[in-house]
Amino acid sequence: xxxxxxxxxxxxxxxxxxxxxxxxxxxxxxxxxxxxxxxxxxxxxxxxxxxxxxxxxxxxxxxxxxxxxxxxxxxxxxxxxxxxxxxxxxxxxxxxxxxxxxxxxxxxxxxxxxxxxxxxxxxxxxxxxxxxxxxxxxxxxxxxxxxxxxxxxxxxxxxxxxxxxxxxxxxxxxxxxxxxxxxxxxxxxxxxxxxxxxxxxxxxxxxxxxxxxxxxxxxxxxxxxxxxxxxxxxxxxxxxxxxxxxxxxxxxxxxxxxxxxxxxxxxxxxxxxxxxxxxxxxxxxxxxxxxxxxxxxxxxxxxxxxxxxxxxxxxxxxxxxxxxxxxxxxxxxxxxxxxxxx
Amino acid sequence: xxxxxxxxxxxxxxxxxxxxxxxxxxxxxxxxxxxxxxxxxxxxxxxxxxxxxxxxxxxxxxxxxxxxxxxxxxxxxxxxxxxxxxxxxxxxxxxxxxxxxxxxxxxxxxxxxxxxxxxxxxxxxxxxxxxxxxxxxxxxxxxxxxxxxxxxxxxxxxxxx
Numbered sequence: 463x464x465x466x467x468x469x470x471x472x473x474x475x476x477x478x479x480x481x482x483x484x485x486x487x488x489x490x491x492x493x494x495x496x497x498x499x500x501x502x503x504x505x506x507x508x509x510x511x512x513x514x515x516x517x518x519x520x521x522x523x524x525x526x527x528x529x530x531x532x533x534x535x536x537x538x539x540x541x542x543x544x545x546x547x548x549x550x551x552x553x554x555x556x557x558x559x560x561x562x563x564x565x566x567x568x569x570x571x572x573x574x575x576x577x578x579x580x581x582x583x584x585x586x587x588x589x590x591x592x593x594x595x596x597x598x599x600x601x602x603x604x605x606x607x608x609x610x611x612x613x614x615x616x617x618x619x620x621x622x623x624x625x626x627x628x629x630x631x632x633x634x635x636x637x638x639x640x641x642x643x644x645x646x647x648x649x650x651x652x653x654x655x656x657x658x659x660x661x662x663x664x665x666x667x668x669x670x671x672x673x674x675x676x677x678x679x680x681x682x683x684x685x686x687x688x689x690x691x692x693x694x695x696x697x698x699x700x701x702x703x704x705x706x707x708x709x710x711x712x713x714x715x716x717x718x719x720x721x722x723x724x725x726x727x728x729x730x731x732x733x734x735x736x737x738x739x740x741x742x743x744x745x746x747x748x749x750x751x752x753x754x755x756x757x758x759x760x761x762x763x764x765x766x767x768x769x770x771x772x773x774x775x776x777x778x779x780x781x782x783x784x785x786x787x788x789x790x791x792x793x794x795x796x797x798x799x800x801x802x803x804x
Numbered sequence: 805x806x807x808x809x810x811x812x813x814x815x816x817x818x819x820x821x822x823x824x825x826x827x828x829x830x831x832x833x834x835x836x837x838x839x840x841x842x843x844x845x846x847x848x849x850x851x852x853x854x855x856x857x858x859x860x861x862x863x864x865x866x867x868x869x870x871x872x873x874x875x876x877x878x879x880x881x882x883x884x885x886x887x888x889x890x891x892x893x894x895x896x897x898x899x900x901x902x903x904x905x906x907x908x909x910x911x912x913x914x915x916x917x918x919x920x921x922x923x924x925x926x927x928x929x930x931x932x933x934x935x936x937x938x939x940x941x942x943x944x945x946x947x948x949x950x951x952x953x954x955x956x957x958x959x960x961x962x963x964x965x
Contacts, residue, residue: 503826507836665816763826764819 477574481563489710490525496758497524503762532706535699540603543696547601552697552704555594559711562587566718567642569728569743580641581629584719585622588674591712592618595683595693598705602696610692613769614676614683620776621673621680627784628667631660631791632723635802641722648726649741651733657724659794659802662787664724666780668753671716673772675709677757679764680772717753718746725749846924848957851907853925854900854938855947857918857954864944865919868895872911872920880904881911881920898940902930923950924957 494509498521501508510521539545565580567573577583592615599611633639635656636647648655657664673680676692683692694705721727728746732739767775794801812818837844857865868885884897911920923946930936938946947954 499830502830502834505829505832505834507834507838510838759823759826763822 474574478564481574482560485560485563485711485714486707488714489707490529492710492714492754493528493706494522494525495754496761499755499758500762503759529703532703533700537699537701538696540696543603544601547597548696549701551594551598551601552694552701552708553594554597555591555708556704556711558587558591558594559708559715562715563711565641566715567645567722567727568746570642570645570741572743573642576640576642579639581633581639581644584641585626585629588712588715589618589622591708594705594708598697599693602693604696606690607693607695610683610695614693617676617680617683617772617776618674620773621670621780624666624776624780624784625670625674627781627788628660628663628670629723631663631784631788632656634788634791634795635660641727645722645727645729649729651729651739652726652731655724655726655729655731656802660724660787660791662783663791664720666784667723668716668720668756670776670780671720672757672760673776675712675716677709677713678761679767681766682769682772713757714750714754717757718750720753721746721749846926848961849909850924850926850957851909851912851922853902853923853928853946854905854911854943855921855923855950855954856898856940856943857921857947857951858944864894865917866895866898867917867919868893869916871914871916875910875914877908877910878904878906880906895940898943900938900943901936902938903936918958921947921954921958923954925950 498508498510508521509524511518512521512524512527513519514523539548562584564575565573565577565583567576595618596611596615599607599609599615602608632644636644638644638647672678676683682688694702697705726745727749728741728743730739730741730745791802859865868883870883870885873881873883880901882897882899882901883895885893885895888894907922909922912918912922915921920943925946
């Protein structure tokens with residue numbers, strides 16, 4: 463009896479490691495991919511030097527060199543900073559970014575916690591992340607960090623609403639808050655995926671996701687040309703690395719959620735019985751990778767929004783469109799339930 | 805009409821246009837020169853590290869006329885001379901301070917016997933605080949090392965001088 467419980471704890475811990483370790487490696491290579499892709503789009507080579515044992519390998523060892531560099535660096539505490547909160551902030555950011563992965567279904571049944579309110583749990587976790595940002599900005603005792611924290615807090619809170627509304631559309635269509643059920647509702651080829659009936663919500667969700675993670679073109683919180691690095695300007699070494707890890711883990715999170723909610727998760731875009739139409743975890747990875755590429759593509763393409771433009775886009779455009787489309791979806795769901803999410 | 809502009813902005817057409825441009829550039833050829841492995845071609849007139857040349861029979865060209873010393877705008881060259889046993893005038897000291905030198909090439913232009921030249925060596929360094937002054941032996945050594953390149957470059961460029 464007691465052994466069963468201990469075994470379950472160990473088994474769960476193993477599963478957590480099996481999710482978190484690959485995630486960290488993906489984050490490391492996402493930073494590499496980002497620099498390479500943006501470099502290529504700007505007509506440059508990007509990092510192509512750091513390799514192993516004298517082989518250059520297109521710079522593939524760059525993330526490890528960066529990690530080692532960051533870990534070896536000193537963590538500097540600003541004068542009069544609140545040390546406890548200063549160190550807690552990156553931990554909060556990282557913990558919430560990783561915790562949300564507990565309910566993400568990678569393939570049919572391949573999920574750590576198949577809870578029936580997974581969507582709510584994810585919204586809660588991504589919203590909690592804003593505390594890390596605010597605490598980091600406040601505890602740094604620096605005006606730039608505080609300004610950056612305020613900017614990103616306001617932005618995250620605003621876009622959370624549009625994001626939540628977009629997900630309301632998904633849960634109306636799927637009739638469930640459970641992520642696995644939501645994916646199941648999209649079975650049967652590319653035309654059953656939710657991004658077609660919910661196209662406006664799909665676009666709004668992903669753009670809000672970009673804004674939520676404070677990525678370009680919504681990166682006023684970082685604003686290199688204005689407030690240096692925003693809320694984490696005073697962070698260095700391992701603490702900075704944690705913020706970085708959290709930010710990129712959130713990017714991957716948003717990408718995978720977009721794949722799950724709107725692009726049919728692990729389902730193949732083809733229908734039928736051939737091998738290419740089989741549902742597979744690879745489809746999920748490919749869809750997530752596509753949205754990650756979009757993140758980088760956006761950053762290479764668009765100039766930064768002004769602050770009032772961000773607020774205007776969030777409040778005056780996204781939220782009204784979301785509400786309107788939710789009504790459309792709800793009406794269709796009531797009168798023609800077989801049209802969406804079969 | 806304003807309403808059409810709003811509708812157009814909802815299609816994200818402008819954004820997609822921008823992304824097409826960056827998407828195209830992703831696949832374009834990159835013009836980066838990967839420096840230590842690849843190098844840009846150098847002109848025959850490239851002005852790099854200095855050298856003193858010799859005649860084919862091994863006799864140094866410099867006759868200590870001190871025209872280079874006079875013309876040098878940065879006062880980087882200092883020369884001492886004496887009469888050798890065979891009666892010719894030769895340098896006893898020929899030093900170039902590389903910290904002062906601005907690589908203008910006036911010394912080479914002023915030289916009546918093509919002795920002092922600027923080679924195409926641009927990758928060099930000093931391994932000490934006081935190693936910035938090249939003496940006569942070093943300059944002659946550089947000249948011996950690069951004589952072939954220097955001669956070809958001068959020959960190629962001769963008709964344009």
